[in-house]
Amino acid sequence: MQEWSDIVKLAVNCKNVVKIALVGKYFKNQLMTNENQIFRDSYASVINALNDAGLHSNCKIEAVFVWAEDLEAASSIKKQAAAMKLLEEAHGIVITACFNVPGFEGMMQACKYGRESKKPLLSICYGMQCAIIEFAQNVCKIKGAWSTKLWDEQNDKCNNQLQPLKPEQKVIIKMFERFGEKSEMRLGRRTTTFITENSKVFNDYGRRDSIQERHRHGYEVNPEFVPRLIAAGLRFVGIGVDEGINDETENFPETSQKMLGIAPNKEMSYLEKVNTLCQYSTATKTAVRMEIMELENHPYFVGIQFHPEFQSRPFSPSPPFLGLIRASLQYSKIL
Numbered sequence: 001m002q003e004w005s006d007i008v009k010l011a012v013n014c015k016n017v018v019k020i021a022l023v024g025k026y027f028k029n030q031l032m033t034n035e036n037q038i039f040r041d042s043y044a045s046v047i048n049a050l051n052d053a054g055l056h057s058n059c060k061i062e063a064v065f066v067w068a069e070d071l072e073a074a075s076s077i078k079k080q081a082a083a084m085k086l087l088e089e090a091h092g093i094v095i096t097a098c099f100n101v102p103g104f105e106g107m108m109q110a111c112k113y114g115r116e117s118k119k120p121l122l123s124i125c126y127g128m129q130c131a132i133i134e135f136a137q138n139v140c141k142i143k144g145a146w147s148t149k150l151w152d153e154q155n156d157k158c159n160n161q162l163q164p165l166k167p168e169q170k171v172i173i174k175m176f177e178r179f180g181e182k183s184e185m186r187l188g189r190r191t192t193t194f195i196t197e198n199s200k201v202f203n204d205y206g207r208r209d210s211i212q213e214r215h216r217h218g219y220e221v222n223p224e225f226v227p228r229l230i231a232a233g234l235r236f237v238g239i240g241v242d243e244g245i246n247d248e249t250e251n252f253p254e255t256s257q258k259m260l261g262i263a264p265n266k267e268m269s270y271l272e273k274v275n276t277l278c279q280y281s282t283a284t285k286t287a288v289r290m291e292i293m294e295l296e297n298h299p300y301f302v303g304i305q306f307h308p309e310f311q312s313r314p315f316s317p318s319p320p321f322l323g324l325i326r327a328s329l330q331y332s333k334i335l
């Protein structure tokens with residue numbers, strides 16, 4: 001009981017307000033009428049994770065919703081300006097998890113804004129995929145870089161008239177293995193191993209060698225692109241390899257052992273580690289997964305392939321959310 005009264009005191013005595021813009025798209029598709037209620041309902045776990053992190057950073061969170069499609073060039077100038085203003089007024093940004101094409105361009109705009117303005121940004125799952133595609137298109141200059149999933153969806157809509165993606169445009173792909181008999185998605189608790197100590201998220205997680213978080217996605221970063229993204233400043237710091245999930249894929253235990261041997265190897269540089277893992281992944285068609293990325297020379301530009309919000313609790317806030325809120329608080333003070 002005492003710990004609850006302590007945490008209530010923390011909440012009541014918060015000194016600062018941190019404004020977080022949540023860029024998402026489930027808002028207008030549902031039958032509820034109260035927009036604020038829909039927003040709170042659709043993003044309940046993310047909002048709770050932000051609040052948990054706020055409690056432990058002496059700040060109150062003000063979450064505002066940015067409708068991703070308003071940021072797109074096809075939207076009216078007025079809507080674009082209003083959505084942009086919400087991003088500008090925020091101290092930090094979350095690019096949320098989603099599915100399907102609508103809103104993707106708008107989310108990429110928000111990622112570009114966060115990257116260029118150096119405003120703290122946490123992108124989750126589909127959000128991380130957006131951030132990586134934006135980076136591939138605008139920083140690595142890979143014209144038409146995209147996700148094979150979104151291409152398939154768009155191609156269906158255009159009656160198979162879309163130009164096929166060239167190999168160098170397939171930045172987000174379905175991994176080589178099937179995920180399981182019943183699901184096309186990689187689901188549930190999986191291990192991520194840190195391959196470098198030079199990482200904000202490694203510090204956020206208390207400098208643990210590996211962590212376990214919950215997943216819900218079908219698509220991932222193409223390992224063939226990773227060296228190119230890293231060379232341009234987007235570092236993959238946490239990597240995953242499943243062990244024995246699918247009995248038909250005999251490579252898993254072998255890859256896991258190799259991965260686990262590489263991760264703590266102090267003789268190998270960060271680049272050697274990633275390159276070895278990515279080459280191995282491509283050569284053997286085994287799934288080596290980019291789970292956590294962060295941008296060099298930015299206060300907090302982090303992408304997470306899993307869903308850290310699901311394990312956040314008031315007494316144990318999710319580490320990447322804490323990292324985001326601390327960086328956003330810092331940002332609010334220099335505004």
Ligand SMILES: NC(=O)CC[C@H](N)C(=O)O
Pocket residue numbers: 096097098099100124125126127216217218219220
């Ligand atoms: N949870 C998500 O954001 C899913 C992202 C994407 N649609 C995928 O399946 O990979």
